Structures are given as structure tokens and as C-alpha cells.
Amino acid sequence: MKEKKVTIREVAELAGVSISSVSRYLADPKSIQPLAAYNIKNAINELQYEPNMFARNLKRGQTQIVGLIVPHMEYFFGKICHVVSDYFFERKYITYICESDSEREKELFYVQELLNQRAAGIIIAPSGQNTPYLQGVTKNYKNMIAIDRQEDIGCDMVLENHRDNAYHLISWLLKNKPCSRIMMLFGWSDSFNTRMCLAGANQALEEAGRDGSRVIKIFTARKIEVVMDALKQLNSVLEDGERPVIIGFGTDIVEYIAMGIHQLYPEWIGNVDIAGFAMGGTKEKLGMDCSLVVKNPETVAICAAELLSQKIMGEKEEKEPRKYDVKVKYEF
Incomplete structure (x- = not known):
């Protein structure tokens, strides 16, 4: 003889709640008051209730x-x-x-x-x-x-304000680091976030009255070989005694910068300033002092x-x- 299937009504009766409360619990247990949720859970276990998810979804x-x-x-x-x-x-x-x-x-x-x-x-x-x-x-x-x-x-959007964060980072660097020469490495040239970072950086440079001829901007497409070539380009224009700032707008770009310096120009360690946008723990991971906007x-x-x-x-x-x-x- 086929066993009768337990219904949601029976669960509600045993738990002492409404059918709609059981339905809400099944969709999201945290949407129900703790005591009611406890009673519903016990009723489900006692009756061995198995919700028909397919029917609910239909x-x-x-x-x-x-x-x-x-x-x-x-x-x-x-x-x-x-x-x-x-x-x-x-x-x-x-x-x-x-x-x-x-x-x-x-x-x-x-x-x-x-x-x-x-x-x-x-x-x-x-x-x-x-x-x-x-x-x-x-x-x-x-x-x-x-x-x-x-x-x-x-639709609704959830995001970090890349323009403001880039502006604050560059403004701080210009006030607190030598910045005799600046290299900025962005991501994809057609990326919205790149455009926002570029806008914030340009605003900071303009407000500080910095000469654009001493600022190098590279769009990396987030490729390590592009970062390596950029470091070589920077090395070719550095003058004796200059302490440049290298800024990477992305965790991967910051890491590529550190890798490139270790591989190509280890003598730069301690003689250049590295900054950028990165994940938490990047500074410790690289073992280098960096000025960072830590993403969330x-x-x-x-x-x-x-x-x-x-x-x-x-x-x-x-x-x-x-x-x-x-x-x-x-x-x-």
C-alpha cells in the first residue's frame, strides 16, 4: 500500500503556525521568528516532510x-x-x-x-x-x-566608487611622495572602471598642476607582458636620483609590478613607490611597502x-x- 505523503498543512498544524509561515520558512529560514522556525523545523523532522520543490517553483x-x-x-x-x-x-x-x-x-x-x-x-x-x-x-x-x-x-547597482578612490589615492601620493615621475597602469582601455579610475586620476593631477609630460599612462589589458614592457619604458626615461611612483589599478596589476621589479630591476626595491587598488593582504603577500586602496x-x-x-x-x-x-x- 502506498504511503500517504505528508502535507504542508500537517506541518503547520503540528508546529502551531500558519501554512504561509511554513512556506516562508522553506524559502528562507531566517525570515521567520526564531521560536516559530524552531517549531517548524521540529515538525518537519518529526513528520519526515519532504517539500515538493518542483511544484513550488512551477x-x-x-x-x-x-x-x-x-x-x-x-x-x-x-x-x-x-x-x-x-x-x-x-x-x-x-x-x-x-x-x-x-x-x-x-x-x-x-x-x-x-x-x-x-x-x-x-x-x-x-x-x-x-x-x-x-x-x-x-x-x-x-x-x-x-x-x-x-x-x-x-536595475540596482552595487559598486565601489572607482573615480573617488582613484582621486583620493593620487591626491595623497602627490602630497606625500616625491612623484618626480609617475606611471599609471590601468586595465582594459574600454572598461568602465578604467574610465572612472582615469577620470579620478586626471582630476587629481589637474588640481595639483602636475605636468602631464612626466606622467606615463599604460592600458595593460591585465597582461603581465604589457606590465613588463611598461617597466622597461619607465626605466628608459628615468633620470639619476629620480624616485618614481608606479600605480596599478587592480590587484593583478600591482602583483605584476612587484614581480617585474624583482625580475628586471631589483635595485629599484626601496627606491620606488608602489601604489594602487588591491585586495586585502596584498602588501603582506608581496613583502613590499605599498599605498593601497583595499577593495571590499x-x-x-x-x-x-x-x-x-x-x-x-x-x-x-x-x-x-x-x-x-x-x-x-x-x-x-
Whole structure:
């Protein structure tokens, strides 16, 4: 004889709560008062209740899938992936992590497939190459959050203020370091974050009245060989007694600078100033004194995940898209 399946109503009756409370607990245990959550958990265990997740998802028109689209999974975005995945694991969601390489076709494919899979929500670091398409998506699909890039795709954005951080870093260096010659190494030339860092740096240089002829700006595409060539270029123009400042706008770029100095110009150690944007612990990892804007991927990830969770649960009232600025730490 086939065993009768336990229903959600029976769980609610045993726990002494409403059916909707049990349903909310199944979606997010932390959304329920601790005592009620304790009673629901005990009732589920006692009755050996197994929720029909497929039926629940059909009813809601979505799955227990969350999509996370990032350009790569190193440094900043690696930490983002870890934190977002853990956040939604605790809420019984599977996180699909998609690496776009900042390529238009890859990003487009991943967004379309996540929508086809009826993903409950999507967190995306937009490449800037699919803006009209993403704006069209967010007109109807509201469960999307953008991170790290201030690209207007019609949804909330969570990011660090790259322009302000670059401005404060360069301003401080100009006031506190010799800066007789400056080399700045940026990421991809068409990246939004590069444009913001460049704007902040230019503002600081202009306010200080610095001669642009003694400032070298390199767009590295985040490649070590480009950084090595840049260091050789700097060496070719250095004059006796000059103490240059080398600034890398990215953890990988700062690390490439340190590697290049050790390999090509070890005599520079202690005679150049290194600065830039990097992850926490970079200074200790390199064993070199650096002036750093320390990035904050954990807060970016948690803020984005919480916003998306609120949208999925219908707890966030739909308003005009908002930008959430995340604070960083200045180690200089």
C-alpha cells in the first residue's frame, strides 16, 4: 500500500503556525521568528516532510537557481563568487557561476540561458557590450542586480566608487611622495572602471598642476607582458636620483609590478613607490611597502545578494533603480 505523503498543512498544524509561515520558512529560514522556525523545523523532522520543490517553483514561475555572471573568477570576483554562493546555499538556492571573459557573446548567452532556465534572479557584472539588450530584459525581469560597473541597465547597482578612490589615492601620493615621475597602469582601455579610475586620476593631477609630460599612462589589458614592457619604458626615461611612483589599478596589476621589479630591476626595491587598488593582504603577500586602496568584495557580494533575495521573496518594493556605494579601506 502506498504511503500517504505528508502535507504542508500537517506541518503547520503540528508546529502551531500558519501554512504561509511554513512556506516562508522553506524559502528562507531566517525570515521567520526564531521560536516559530524552531517549531517548524521540529515538525518537519518529526513528520519526515519532504517539500515538493518542483511544484513550488512551477507555482512561482521560477526555480531555485540564481545566476552570477562575472568577467573572471580571480581576486575580487573570486571572493564575490564565494560569498554569493554561500549566501544562497544557506537559503537552499543553487548558484550558477558564469565566466563571461567580458565578451559580448558569452554574456548574452549566459543571460538568455538563465532566463530560459527561469532563474529566480541574476547578479551580473556587465561588460558594457550588451547594454540595450539588458535594458530590455530588466523592463520585465525585475530580479537582476548589477555589480562593480556603473552601467545603466535598469536595475540596482552595487559598486565601489572607482573615480573617488582613484582621486583620493593620487591626491595623497602627490602630497606625500616625491612623484618626480609617475606611471599609471590601468586595465582594459574600454572598461568602465578604467574610465572612472582615469577620470579620478586626471582630476587629481589637474588640481595639483602636475605636468602631464612626466606622467606615463599604460592600458595593460591585465597582461603581465604589457606590465613588463611598461617597466622597461619607465626605466628608459628615468633620470639619476629620480624616485618614481608606479600605480596599478587592480590587484593583478600591482602583483605584476612587484614581480617585474624583482625580475628586471631589483635595485629599484626601496627606491620606488608602489601604489594602487588591491585586495586585502596584498602588501603582506608581496613583502613590499605599498599605498593601497583595499577593495571590499565581501560587502559588495553581501549587499547584492541581500538585494536580490529581497526581490525574489517579494519583500523589496519596486522603485527607480538605485546605486549602492560600498566603502573601501585606504592603506596610505
